[in-house]
Amino acid sequence: MDYNFNSIEKKWQQQWKESQAYKVSNDSEKPKYYVLDMFPYPSGAGLHVGHPLGYIASDIYARYKRLKGFNVLHPMGYDAFGLPAEQYAIEHGVHPAVSTDKNIATFRQQLDNIGFCYDWSREVRTSDAQYYKWTQWIFLQLFKSWFNRKTQKAESIDELVKVFEAEGNRHHPFPNEKYQVANFGLHVFNAADWKSFDEATRQHILMEYRLAFCGYGEVNWCEALGTVLANDEVINGVSERGGHPVVKKKLRQWYLRITEYADRLLQGLQTVDFSEAMKDMQTNWIGKSSGAEIEFQIANHKANVVVYTTRPDTIMGVDFMVIAPEHELVRQITTEAQQKEVDDYIDYVNSRSERERMAEKRITGAFTGAYAVNPFDETKHIPIWISEYVLAGYGTGAIMAVPCGDERDYRFAKQFNIPITNIIGEHFNGEDANATKDALLSNSGFLNGVPMREAMETVINEIEKRGIGKRKVNYRMRDAAFSRQRYWGEPFPVKWINGVAYALDESELPLTLPEVDSYSPGPEGEGPLANIPEWTSQNLETNTMPGYAGSSWYFLRYMDPQNDQEFAGRKATDYWNQVDLYIGGTEHAVGHLLYSRLWTKALYDLGYIGFDEPFKRLVNQGMIQGSSRFVYRMQAIATKENTGENVEFQLMLSSDYATKLTDELNEADSDFKHHAAINKLVHEKLQDKEYIINFSPIVRLHVDVNIVDGFELDIEKFKQWRNSEYANAEFILEDGKYICGAEVEKMSKTKYNTVNPDELVNKYGADTFRMYEMFLGPVEMSKPWDTKGIEGVHRFLKKLWRLFYKETNTGNRSGR
């Protein structure tokens, strides 16, 4: 009996379908188990062999749990909004909904091929109005809520209004400490103040508390493309596409107040089963630190500069200060003599992305000409510099630099010849900064001889006593930007009236995405929706939500996907509860995971669900890398001496030959054996000695891995590849074979190293394919793909099949 995988797999897949074998009910006596794959974006390129790795692992586990008597929820759906479909629409005029549907159909067909046990009756798509109705609804709940620091949870904004009416905001200060009520200059207001404020003022105040709120933020604005760009679309201050200048631009943006949840997000990590690496990444992203804010007076100036430091004990070692180039003080304090230098430096910084600024190894900066005064020693005047390594958005946008104790400060001081004060005695060797906390302080006035750990408290107490600073907990995490100037995303259910944002009534949901004629951006960096008169005439918000909106809560919708009264019924969410096993890549380590944890916590606080962590256990599958293959091309141009007539040859050199030839040409005393051989070959081809031949340098080109067997190129297929571009090439072989070069890289279409699972399933069957993917090694590990090994797994399954039939047909258990 042959192992006929085609008919076996077809038969069973058909049977599963007809019997709805994997349809799962919300009513069951069995214990529940929820196995989830990370939400895929249905890209136009389709699945490659890297994608299903996690899906196969979760599928096996879901089947295992089902056999163990669990009621297993194992759904799949699509994160269907996103930039690639919009970009495709701009370039080809195809509506994103159309291209997305097409991509999903391909995706589905590819998934079905592999024989997964998904309950497809629960499929969701974020771009369906019946889905994003509830994304909009949750947004409205966030908009209508605030974070009560006293109770450490989200509460209705109506409750806050009652508090304001009774006592003002003295027990609930503005989350943004710098905020002052417009026209009143108040940080704190009382009940009478609140009653005296007009509607707009009240709404502006409430906006400062809402969990989903509107503010202003800087974006990468490209005038020539008329659009806002992501950081990685900006390279050296110009757009990746087209190389146009990019500048920072302030735009009105929506945000989620995730910073209020920083502590809860940290604490929650202790209750979930994620890898330590994953917890580290999230902890570092949140970036909680404790220290102090300290005011420094500026010499001969009214203004003062506030720095945030985690090391207040080192205050007597401050040799200079650095403030962010975009800090508002820069304009006020820069001296005339330094103005030009500062302006030039700011121009330079404006051309750089935040990423470039942080990654820069070179030390750059400019002196403002101003000096700050050390509050503990007024004879110490400290030069104030600006530099790109200080970011306006972190801390106070200003740091006190202690070069003997901080490596970056030390290099800065060396670069600009700023004298260094040693406050840690023999712990400082003069050549490297030492960030120790164990030294006894010296050169530190009233702190001399005090251990550093003790001095931290002493200094904080002293500055608080003198009213020039305070103890401060700081977070690196910023509020999450929640709007995009794009078309293909969820519209905000918000209307603008007299500059105030009002929520649409929930009965008006879904607010559906209107048809547009053009997907290009609106005026002044607004999204495409700003081009639609019917939209703008209703004063509707023209931004749309970002990709992570729909994916922040999709795991809840799977529990009750057809519910048109609620995002998911409480009975369903109570039954399914947390995702028991979540499988996906580490690329989502901070973004998606933090946002969905935030949404879960907010929905929990507001009483809509009964758990405040979405994912009980997380497993990160490794990435399957591509194994690229290369051919080596050398062009030969033969010119006839008397006529100037040109003949061009493409010579494809086998890997070994290319290496030897390259070495040979680089060596001065070489015999040029290989070069001479090639020269001879070209002359033989020409059958004429009247030619002068010039060779181009050897170029390495990616070649499609699907026409390479191991390392050996299939020359006939190569000649037909890319519209027969290389049909007339000459091949220089080794032992009669063309051997390709190889390298491990990211799997990507442009590198011609993608392998389509469909072909492998057709050739070997889904079981072989699945087994091989699992056989590649631990699921958490990254590894390069190599199709060669699949033969062995296939032979194993064939052997198993054969042995099974031999045993059952010849043994005593006759013919079973």
Next chain:
RNA sequence: GCCCUGGUGGUGGAAUUGGUAGACACGCAGGACUUAAAAUCCUGUGGGCAGCAAUGUCCGUGCGGGUUCAAGUCCCGCCCGGGGCACCA
């Protein structure tokens, strides 16, 4: 630059807590079966040196140090690949 992660034969990988490095598989080589091929089965396979051979011997887990009776595993310092760094999702 910062955070996370990985580096072991020709290849993917194995080696439980510091205790025989290279399981298993691919590939390759040789053999059996066959008119022949495919399929299947058997044997060998980290590298160097010595030996007709059995075998012996030295080297060997990215690099350089260290701890230990013993290091792929622990410590220190590097190098290289991958992921993320807030508008790719």
